[in-house]
Structures are given as structure tokens and as C-alpha cells.
Amino acid sequence: MIIFGSRGYLYQLAILTLVCGRCGNPSAHTLRKRVTKFTLFFVPLFPFSTKYTTQCTFCGAENRATKEQAEQLLAQSAGQPQGPQQGYGSPAPQQQGQNPYLQ
Template identity: 65%
Template sequence: MIIFGTKSYLYQLAIVTLVCGNCGNPAAHSLRKKVTKFSLFFVPLFPISTSYLTQCTFCGTEHKVPKEQAEGLLAHGAGAQGGGQGAAGQPQHGNNPYA
């Protein structure tokens, strides 16, 4: 008997301020990475899929974002430690997924 399946892991990468596409509020969004791994006998072996998500902390809506955009938001989030946001709380690089 062989036992196999998949298991998903969710990693929080950053918190960024964006305007939500659902509720329209400028709110903090959680940037997350979801990795699904193949497991054999309950031991995760290798990743089979990776996706990136943002979740609005105001209304809870989740949106998928492309890897390139997630990396841009992550780079912006690391640069925002010193106040790297624009006047309305928007990313200065213009990589807003909800505009």
C-alpha cells in the first residue's frame, strides 16, 4: 500500500498598503506565498505548484498576483521601512494590482 497526496503551505511574505479592488479602501494587504508539495507516506517531497496572493485586512478579499508583481511588492515592502510610500499610501513604483 502506497500513501500519497499533497499538502499546502502558506507563508506570509510582507504587509503592504494598497487600495483594495473589492472595497475601495486604502488598507494593509498581506502578501502570501502558497506552496503545494507532493507527499509520500506523509512526508513532503517536492513542490508541485506555487502561487502568490494578497489579502485585504479590511474586507478579507483575496486576489492572486503574478510572481513578478509579488516580487515587486516584496521589494517595495522591504524599501518601505524608511517611509517609501507615496502621499496617498500607494507604492511609488506604480505596481498597484488594484488600480
């Protein structure tokens, strides 16, 4: 008796800040890759399906993406600065001529 089937694997590739097409909010979106593999005797052998999706964390809307779109979004996420955006959590600007280290 031969036991075969398939199994899905879900990988989270990146978290991006995008404007949602459904709710219109600029929110975090997760870029995910779902790979379905053929299994024989519960051992995954080779992938036969790969799908990319983005999901809005605000409203939960999920959109399919092509491999090229996913690679482009991944390249954009690598170029985004990590940490808070400029102006958020930064100290108040000093007046010209004052040195904050000499006080």
C-alpha cells in the same frame, strides 16, 4: 501499500499598505505564498504548485498575483519605512530659534 498525496503550506511574505480594488480603502494587505507539495509516506518531497495572493484586511477581498508581481511588491515592502508614518505621533514642530533642550 504506498501512501501518497499532497499537502499545502501557507507562507506570509509581507504586509503592505495598498488601496483595495474592491472597497477602495487604503488598508493593510497581506502578501501570501501557497505551496502545494507532493508527499510520500507523509514526507513532503517536492513542490508542484505555487500561488501568490494578496488579501485586504479591511474587506477580506483576495486577489491572485503572478510571481513577478509578488517579487515587485516584496521589493516595495523592503523599501517602506517601518514604524509610524511621518506626521503621526511626532512632536509638534518647534518655532525657529527655540532649542527644546535648553528649557
